[in-house]
Structures are given as structure tokens and as C-alpha cells.
Amino acid sequence: MPASDPVHKVQSTILAPYGAHESDSRGRMHAEAPASHRGEYRxxxxxIIHSTAFRxxxxxxxLFVNHEGDLYRTRLTHSIEVAQVARSIAYRLGLNEPLCEAIALAHDLGxxxxxxxxxxxLNRCMQAHGGFEHNLQSLRVVDCLELKYPQFPGLNLTFETREGILKHCSKxxxxxxxxxxxxxxxxxQPSLEAQLANIADEIAYTSHDIDDGLRANLITVSKLRxxxxxxxxxDAVEHEFPQLGRRQKTYETIRRIRNRLVADLITASQAAIDExxxxxxxxxxxxxxxxxxFSEPMREKNQAxxxxxxxxLYRHERVHRMNRKAAKVVADLYAAFFRDARxxxxxxxxxxxxxxxRDSDSGRARVISDYISGMTDRYAIAEHRRIFNEKIF
Known part of the structure; x- marks a missing residue:
């Protein structure tokens, strides 16, 4: 992007030198005219927001199958929460907020x-054909599977967003x-924006899993103590608001935990960057x-x-029962599609x-895994019922 671009001028005044400046971007897989009115990361x-996979x-x-209740987190609400956490921290550290947000919104697309x-x-089903890992699949979605533009496959995202999506990978x-x-x-190392989106994911799911676990009566406040x-x-919430109801007290406690994690991350990260x-x-x-x-004391507390x-929570018998049913749906669908592509x-x-x-079992398996991984919970259950006439959930 030329230095005279208005987006670059704005970024140069608000971004720290260690942030991801669009003028230094490694660009896109397929050349495009610059997005002059909004910037490349926007x-x-x-x-990402307009993609089918995002919807x-x-x-x-x-954690819970979609029909279990309307108030439990979905991948969509989780991704929005991750983006919010990442953006607020990025602002404090002088990082590129739109890039953090793009990575956060895309990290679960696969x-x-x-x-x-x-x-x-699905990974067990695909073991003979390269396996399945949602992190790699998210990159596959944005690089290949989304078909919206006539000029190129995928979404043709910038290198920096794609890099952030790919959190881990075998050699x-x-x-x-x-x-x-x-x-x-x-x-x-990846960009600081990519590193931040990764930890924002952790902060978001830890705090909202407490909420969902309590709501589902899988864990209790007394046990969490x-x-x-x-x-x-x-303890601090009860001392400050002794008349507060149970639900509000829980919300306030989770909010304070999240805020404490964010504050510690900002302080410790800035110190590490400076050092x-x-x-x-x-x-x-x-x-x-x-x-x-995080600082070492906070890392230990968060790990606990x-x-x-x-x-x-994750090993609770109710969760195990749902997981066994879910695994059966996925494995049955994979086997059925592999036997009969019709x-x-x-x-x-x-x-x-x-x-x-082309005598490519692995190619056929990858097509099937693309299809299954793109399913919603409800669609997978309906497809299983259609094919097997069996009610799993």
C-alpha cells in the first residue's frame, strides 16, 4: 500500500512500530486493487463476516449440542466475544485492531x-488420508472452499490474517x-496480532464456559470456590454487594475474572515487548x-x-454422553458418504x-470431510436421521 494512502497515514499515527502496518503487508495470494477507503485488514x-462459513x-x-438450549454459546457468539477481547487489548498495546478482529472472527470457520x-x-475417520484438524480447515475454508468471487477461489485474505488463523501446524x-x-x-513467531487473537480465544472460552457450565448445572459455585x-x-463481589442475587453475582464474578486476565495480559505483554x-x-x-x-502468577492461576x-466440566458424564452421540453421527455420516457418494x-x-x-481415496475422503465439517449441528443430526432413520439426539 502506498505511503500516501489515507489508511496508512492514520495507522502510522496510532500503531506502535511493532504492530502490523498495512504498508508492510505481504499481500494476498491473488493480486487485487487496493482497498483504499477501508484498508486491507478491514x-x-x-x-469473513459475509462468508457462508461465518453464518x-x-x-x-x-460445548453443548445446538438443540440443548438457546442460551448456550455457539461458535458465532464465541468468535464475536474473542474479537471483542482481542480488539480491546490491541487498542491498549498499540496493535492493529482490524487485523486482530479479522483473525478472531475467522479462527473457528473450519x-x-x-x-x-x-x-x-472426523480426525479418526481421516487418519489414513492426512487427518483432520479444524485449524488447518479454517485456512482451507478461506483459501479454497468459500466461492463468492469470480476472480479467485476462497476469500483471498491477506497473508497476515491467514497467518493468524494458522495457530499451529505440523512440519x-x-x-x-x-x-x-x-x-x-x-x-x-507470528505477528503480535496473531499471538493476541490466540490468547483472547483462551480468555473468552474460559470465562464463558464457567457461565455455561453453571447454567447447565454441571458445575457449582461451591465447587468453583x-x-x-x-x-x-x-468473595469480593459478595462483600461489595451482599444483597445481590445468585445469577447477577455469578455474572459479576466472571466479568471480574475476565477483566483481571485482560489487565494482567496487557501489563505483562507490554513489559515483554519493552524488554x-x-x-x-x-x-x-x-x-x-x-x-x-500473562505474568507467571496469573498464568498459574489461569492454568488452575x-x-x-x-x-x-469437559469430562462430566453428561458431556461425555453428548460427545459419544456426536462422534457416532460424524462417523456414521463419513462411512455412509464414503460408501455411496450419491x-x-x-x-x-x-x-x-x-x-x-483418479483412484484417489484420499481426494474423495477430503471432499467428504469438507462436506461434514461444514455442517451445522442441526443439519448433521437431520442428515443422520434421513440416512439411517435413527434418532440419536
Missing amino acids: RDRER RLEYKTQ HTPFGHAGQDA KNARALGSVGQRFLERT EVELFDQHI ARVGSLDEVRAAPGSLIL LKNFLREH LMPDEYRGMANEAAS
Whole structure:
């Protein structure tokens, strides 16, 4: 982007030197005219919001199957919460807010129905064909699967947004991804905006999983008091507002935990950035480790909270029962489509048959995984019922 561009002029006055400046962007996979009135990262954000995959997130769940209740978080509400957390921290650190927001909104685009249970089931089905990982699938969605523009496949996002979407990657997969996978081979760091979106994801899901777990009666306030981070904040809330009702008291406690995590992250990250003396994005990439981080005491407290949620919420028998049902739906659908591509819509059936004509089982399997991973919870349940005449949920 030329230095005379008005977006560049505004950014140069508000962005820290270590932030991602659009003038230094590595550009897009397919050349396009500059987005002069809004900037490249805002263009990315808007393309993501208008994508089909983004709309589907409304009916893909985090922890509970979509029909369990209307108030539980979905992938869409989660992504919006991640974007809000990331943007507020980016403002304080002088980072590129639209880039943080674009990464946050896109990070779950490749997630399967039924959360991690769906991903794990699809990964097992795909073991002989390269496996399945939602992080890589999110990149595949924005690079290949979204078909909205006549000039190119995918959304043609900037390198920096694509880099942020790809949070982790094996060396084998990195070699096949070109420049966006290079940092996993060279062990360099992504932008601070990418690092921030990753931790904002953690802050968002930890706080809202407490809320959803309490709402579903899978965990209790008394049990949560075993966790220092929760106990100290609910004590403060009860002391300050002794007449507050249970629900409001819980909300206020979760809000304070989230605010404390954010405040600590800002302070510790700024200290790490200052100590590393990074003055450009290139210097950020060359740093020996992540510069967006919690202080060590807060990291330990947050880890204790995550350990509690893993033991008492994610491993709860009710969650296990839902996960087993979800895994069966995904595995049954995969096996059915692999046996008979005619069960899929015309578009996917055609691609699967084309792969089969090349004697490519892996190609056919990838088409099937694209189809299944794009399903919402409700659609996957309906497809399973249509094919097997069996009510799972």
C-alpha cells in the first residue's frame, strides 16, 4: 500500500512500530486493487463476516449440542466475544485492531459440528488420508472452499490474517502450505496480532464456559470456590454487594475474572515487548518466543482454572454422553458418504466421483470431510436421521 494512502497515514499515527502496518503487508495470494477507503485488514474482516462459513457458526456449538438450549454459546457468539477481547487489548498495546478482529472472527470457520467431539471423530475417520484438524480447515475454508468471487477461489485474505488463523501446524503440513507455513519450519513467531487473537480465544472460552457450565448445572459455585481465581473474586463481589442475587453475582464474578486476565495480559505483554526491544514486525518474528503473555502468577492461576474446567466440566458424564452421540453421527455420516457418494448433494458428489475416477481415496475422503465439517449441528443430526432413520439426539 502506498505511503500516501489515507489508511496508512492514520495507522502510522496510532500503531506502535511493532504492530502490523498495512504498508508492510505481504499481500494476498491473488493480486487485487487496493482497498483504499477501508484498508486491507478491514476488507478481510468484512469478507469473513459475509462468508457462508461465518453464518454457519450460529448453529455450531462450543460445548453443548445446538438443540440443548438457546442460551448456550455457539461458535458465532464465541468468535464475536474473542474479537471483542482481542480488539480491546490491541487498542491498549498499540496493535492493529482490524487485523486482530479479522483473525478472531475467522479462527473457528473450519470447525466441525459438535465442537471438539466432532473434530476428534472426523480426525479418526481421516487418519489414513492426512487427518483432520479444524485449524488447518479454517485456512482451507478461506483459501479454497468459500466461492463468492469470480476472480479467485476462497476469500483471498491477506497473508497476515491467514497467518493468524494458522495457530499451529505440523512440519509435514507446513511444507505443503507455502509461505504461510514457513514459520513452523523456521520456528519464527507470528505477528503480535496473531499471538493476541490466540490468547483472547483462551480468555473468552474460559470465562464463558464457567457461565455455561453453571447454567447447565454441571458445575457449582461451591465447587468453583476451590479455584483461587474464582474464589477471590466471588468473595469480593459478595462483600461489595451482599444483597445481590445468585445469577447477577455469578455474572459479576466472571466479568471480574475476565477483566483481571485482560489487565494482567496487557501489563505483562507490554513489559515483554519493552524488554525484547522489538521495533518492527520483522523483529517480532525473530523473537525467541511469544511476547503476548500473562505474568507467571496469573498464568498459574489461569492454568488452575482451566484444569478445574477440564476435570469437572469437559469430562462430566453428561458431556461425555453428548460427545459419544456426536462422534457416532460424524462417523456414521463419513462411512455412509464414503460408501455411496450419491447420498451427498450434487456439488460434493461430483467432486467425490471425480476424485474416485483418479483412484484417489484420499481426494474423495477430503471432499467428504469438507462436506461434514461444514455442517451445522442441526443439519448433521437431520442428515443422520434421513440416512439411517435413527434418532440419536
